[in-house]
Amino acid sequence: MKDLLGGKGANLAEMATIGLSVPPGLTITTETCGLFHANGSRLPDNIWEDVLKGLKTIEQDLGFNFGDPERALLVSVRSGAAISMPGMMDTVLNLGLNDEVVAGLAKKSGERFAYDSYRRFIDMFGNVVMDVSHSSFEEELEHLKKVRGVSEDTELNTDDLKTLVDKYKLVYKNATGSDFPSEPYEQLRHAISAVFNSWNSTRAIKYRTINQITGLKGTAVNVQAMVYGNMGNTSGTGVLFTRNPSTGEPKLYGEFLVNAQFKNPAAYKDQVVATGLPASPGAAIGQIVFSADDAEAWQKEGKQVRTETSPEDVGGMHAAQGILTARGGMTSHAAVVARGWGKCCVAGCADIHVNDVAKVMTAATMRLVKMTIMMASLPVTIRLLDPPLHEFLPEGDVGDMVEVLAKDSGISTEEILSRIEKLSEVNPMLGFRGCRLGISYPELTRMQARAIMEAAVACTEHGVKVHPEIMVPLVGGPQELAHQTAVIRKTAEEVMSHSGVKIDYLVGTMIEVPRAALVSDEVSKNIKSTSV
Known part of the structure; x- marks a missing residue:
């Protein structure tokens, strides 16, 4: 059944068959996807007639009518291939709204809900169907929130949302050269076509290539009555699993947002600076990149940093060693895709800000420069790498x-x-690592010290005062620490002399091995930073 109805359509049909409460809808088969593309990317007339018949059935089931301002039926239009391709194809929500329908919906269900749904629909339809950049709508939203002095969408009032609707329509017209379509059936036909077209989008093709998905007929299209997450504090949106997707533990697992729609549930959680959600386990080291193209260019050496990922980033996500996002949660697009590939992902670092144009990431007063983190006006400890030698090798x-x-x-x-x-080595995790590796190969210590000091200089030149504290790892005695301290200080002096910038820095260590603890008084004698 999945081959014909797609995974989503088949599961919805099965749930409806066994009596679960599923919003009524219809599924256009995967075979139709092939017919659509063979017909010049146009839905065959006989298929459209079947869609209209199915829509009548939904109307009869619910007692609502598509395009009727008095009893408006709104629908969602979603993709659904036989094999899951998270986020790779398109979705449109709240379809069926126009100026007349939204006025009727406002009378029946409340103005704020109605106009919030309308502005979301214009944004999504414009982006998915007409390829209008989502960021163009987002800029209008963020500007209005800034003018109103609020941080959350839910803090905007009804008049604000009406203003956004007008501004979104203008964004749409400026981008497409035409007015936003007001005829619901025209909206529906365009949305169905957009979902079928997304089967052959660059991102979907790349995802199938990466995951070696072959032999599918295409995507199905699911048209289903809307269920609203933005009707107030008794509604919400989210994602739920019956097992923990990371560990397989058999318990309910998911996230949700109250009074929201089609948002990543972790987007509004308070985060500790530079800490996010462990969306997919692992660790990654590499060059920070800010776009999918750069990640692919740095193949397997890059760590992709984004405000949030989108399906267009799939090539870069696959190429990157790891993924860091400012928005999103354990069930976000980045998390789901990364887990499927076994790739490290930290999502929902809510306090970081990613400037894609300047290619800089800031987090409150924290700045990331040349892979080194510095805290403005506050000291920050940077521990030198302590893995065994083989982990430095390609x-x-x-x-x-x-x-x-x-x-x-x-x-x-x-x-x-x-x-x-x-x-x-027989056991490379013991013995020849940490400071002892730096003693045998001083260039490893010099390389790290230079990176830290050059980053500190760059921050200082940008007006950000930093106070790095460099921690030498796995010290066993005062002689080892003295050797590494000398290497670090010499490198630091070279950087400061070359740049003409003076950096206030410290060199220290952690008392973490037994023999260092026994001579800790000698170890800490000539340094100003010791951790136990």
Whole structure:
């Protein structure tokens, strides 16, 4: 049944069949997707006639009429392939609204709800059907909230929402050259076409390629009576799983927002600075990038940072080592896609602000520059890397890497292979790591110290005062600390001398191994920063 109705349509049909409370609707089959594209991206007339018949059935079930201001039926139009492709195809909500219908809906269900639904519909229809940038609508919303001195959409009053409707219509007209369509049946036909067209969108094709999804007929289209999450504090929107998607634990798991519609539930949660939700487990280190194209260019070395991901980012998300978003939650687009790929994702860092144009991320008074975090006017401890040597080495075929290295360095492959063998350890998590690795290979410590100091200089030059405290890891005695401190101080002096910028910094360590604890008085004698 999924092959014909798609996953969503088949599941809805099954739930309705067993008597669960499912809003009435209709499903246009996956086979129709092929007919649509063979017909020049136009819905065949006989299929449209069937859609209208199905719509009449929905009207009879509910006692509401599509396009009737007195008893308005509004619908959602959603995709649904046989295999889940989260966020890759399009959705339109609140379809059927126009100036007359919204006035009737306002009388029956309240003005605020009606006009909030209307502005959301214009935004979604404009973006999905006519490719009007969502950010153009979002700018009008954010500007109005700023003028009104509010931070949440729910704090806007009815007059504000009416103003937004007018501004959204103007955005639509400026982008498309035509007025927003007021005829509900025209809206419906356009929305169905948009969902079918999204099957062949760049993002959907790329997602199927990445996940090796083949042999599908296309997407189905589900037209279903609306259920509203924005009717007040007794309604809401969210996502619910019957198992924890990360651990598989058999318990209810999800998120929701009260009085909202089609929002990521974690978008409004208060977050500790630079801390987000563990949407998908793992860890990532790499160059920060701010777009999908950059992530693909930095293939497997980038960490994509976005305000929130969209389906268009799928190529970059797949290429990136990890994903960080300012908005979204455990069930957001970024989280669902990242978990499916086993890729690290931190979502809902609500206090960070991502400037895609300037390619800078700020978090309250925190600034990320050259992969180093500094706190304006406050000290921040940066612990040097402490993994064993093998984690600094590139991954891949050893033979290929040795061949390239031998060619570039002029050293024989036999010498390189011998060196690799000597560096191997029975248990690399013990012994040769942390400060001892930095003592044997001072360039590793110099590299990190230089990155920290150059970032501090960059912050200072931008008017942000920073006070980095550099922590040397896994120190066992005063001699080890003295060696690493000397390397760090020499590197810091070189950076400050070259830049002409003086940085107030400290070098310290953590007492974390038994022998360091026994001589902690000697270890901490010549430093000003010690952690236990």
